[in-house]
Amino acid sequence: MPEIRFDVLSAGFAIIAQERSKRPSDYRSAQDGAGELPERDPKCPFCPGNERETPPEVWANRTEGNADSPGWTVRVVPNKFPALISRPHGMAEDDAWRVPPFPDSPEGALYWQAPGVGFHEVVVESPAHNGSLGSYSTGHMKKVLEAIKERCAAMYDSSDISYVQVFKNSGKTAGASLTHPHFQIIALPVMPPAILLEGQRLKDYESKTRRCLMCDLLEREAEKDVRVILRNDRFLVLSPFASRRAYETLIVPAEHVSGFTEMNDALMDDLAATIRQLFGAYESMFSALPYNMVFHGLPSSVKTKRGWPYHAHIHVYPRLNTEAGLELGSGTYINPTSPELATREFAGAMGSWEAT
Numbered sequence: 184m185p186e187i188r189f190d191v192l193s194a195g196f197a198i199i200a201q202e203r204s205k206r207p208s209d210y211r212s213a214q215d216g217a218g219e220l221p222e223r224d225p226k227c228p229f230c231p232g233n234e235r236e237t238p239p240e241v242w243a244n245r246t247e248g249n250a251d252s253p254g255w256t257v258r259v260v261p262n263k264f265p266a267l268i269s270r271p272h273g274m275a276e277d278d279a280w281r282v283p284p285f286p287d288s289p290e291g292a293l294y295w296q297a298p299g300v301g302f303h304e305v306v307v308e309s310p311a312h313n314g315s316l317g318s319y320s321t322g323h324m325k326k327v328l329e330a331i332k333e334r335c336a337a338m339y340d341s342s343d344i345s346y347v348q349v350f351k352n353s354g355k356t357a358g359a360s361l362t363h364p365h366f367q368i369i370a371l372p373v374m375p376p377a378i379l380l381e382g383q384r385l386k387d388y389e390s391k392t393r394r395c396l397m398c399d400l401l402e403r404e405a406e407k408d409v410r411v412i413l414r415n416d417r418f419l420v421l422s423p424f425a426s427r428r429a430y431e432t433l434i435v436p437a438e439h440v441s442g443f444t445e446m447n448d449a450l451m452d453d454l455a456a457t458i459r460q461l462f463g464a465y466e467s468m469f470s471a472l473p474y475n476m477v478f479h480g481l482p483s484s485v486k487t488k489r490g491w492p493y494h495a496h497i498h499v500y501p502r503l504n505t506e507a508g509l510e511l512g513s514g515t516y517i518n519p520t521s522p523e524l525a526t527r528e529f530a531g532a533m534g535s536w537e538a539t
């Protein structure tokens with residue numbers, strides 16, 4: 184019998200279609216047929232040697248060479264076709280760039296609009312065109328995370344910015360237009376609905392219980408131990424109880440930390456190792472998995488202003504199922520792989536990966 188489950192963070196629903204029990208091999212047609220990729224593609228703007236095809240770099244980890252030349256291991260550049268543009272350096276906040284507060288009166292709310300002020304950058308993860316999160320060393324993965332953390336902190340320094348979204352699209356189905364592995368960072372002048380909703384749910388829970396929803400959830404999931412994919416000193420990876428997408432995962436620091444810009448060195452080390460191990464398993468289960476990865480967190484300055492007890496986390500959303508009318512219309516997703524089955528499949532993949 185199918186089950187309808189409630190997702191405590193997003194307040195959405197998942198219909199877990201238990202009887203279908205789809206395993207990774209059942210999703211073969213949904214995997215992007217990328218085939219074997221070369222280590223370098225002469226036509227790719229993110230490959231070493233083609234640095235001039237991107238805007239000048241704003242951050243890089245280099246072993247040699249000057250800015251905008253080969254010799255980097257991680258490189259951050261502004262997006263060539265940015266979704267939002269930043270206020271020119273030194274320009275005062277005049278009307279043309281000012282983002283008005285979101286109106287609380289009904290009349291004002293009907294047609295609220297603002298200039299598209301913000302930042303849009305690309306973190307090129309590796310010089311290797313065929314790189315992937317499961318293939319990097321932990322040390323390299325940490326450099327990628329450091330690039331993300333430093334750029335986020337710089338963006339939050341701007342008074343124009345309310346929220347910084349870090350995400351990754353991998354595979355055409357997941358919206359990636361370039362194959363070369365990269366993250367994107369978009370800094371928004373508004374607080375987006377997904378964060379408003381999660382923040383409000385954490386706050387509601389806290390005002391009733393005096394505890395953090397995510398901390399409680401981690402404790403409960405660790406006790407039950409049927410949806411814990413990976414656990415180390417500082418992180419847990421879960422198959423969320425109401426996973427709306429097959430093989431969805433949630434990466435959460437075990438200790439309460441509100442955002443990625445707040446993470447210390449030890450947390451960054453363990454996050455790098457956790458991502459690497461999780462994606463090692465994903466990559467052994469799926470040959471070319473289309474997925475989106477989104478970071479959710481708030482720096483304590485923003486958190487305090489709103490009074491939210493935010494707890495940082497990362498969602499990984501594989502794109503193995505088509506989102507259609509039911510999903511768009513009702514926020515309710517049909518998931519043909521129960522999170523408990525997904526956890527068992529991961530356990531198998533994790534073992535074989537560790538053994539090699």
Ligand SMILES: [Zn+2]
Nearest residue numbers: 227230312363
């Ligand atoms: Zn490339």
Ligand SMILES: [Zn+2]
Nearest residue numbers: 395398439494
């Ligand atoms: Zn917490």
Ligand SMILES: [Zn+2]
Nearest residue numbers: 192381479498
């Ligand atoms: Zn979230």
